[in-house]
Amino acid sequence: MAGDSVDTVELGDLSDLADGEMRCFEDVGKYGIVVCRVAGTLHALEDNCSHADTPLSEGRFRGKMITCPLHGAQFDVTDGSHSGPPAWEGVPCHTVVETETGVSVRLDGSVRDDRSEGFGGAGGIIQTR
Secondary structure (H helix, E strand, O other): OOOOOOOEEEEEOOOOOOOOOEEEEOOOOOOOEEEEEEOOEEEEEEOOOOOOOOOHHHOEEEOOEEEOOOOOOEEEOOOOOEOOOOOOOOOOEEEEEEEOOEEEEEEEEEOOOHHHHOOOOOOOOOOOO
């Protein structure tokens, strides 16, 4: 789109991605994205734990929560929010557009910062890679 600073990335056909499944796209954005299907709806978030700089796609995905494989930080794939320590903030989510011809993602991620809800204040982010 002319004049639009938000990138849109075509991911192709994801109709085979069932509820409770996720798929990683390593070449999208700075860290890649992970796309998850919850109750028939696709959700995309940055594939990087805000606590430990580790790919979330290497962790476990159950219900609507994805768990980082390194220290167990959990994130809600529908909005990127975290469930508490060890993460102190959420991860960026992206708008998903699903049509008959395929799926695209707008890299317009927003981060939900839960520090104001009593989870934060003590620490920073641990960088491991």
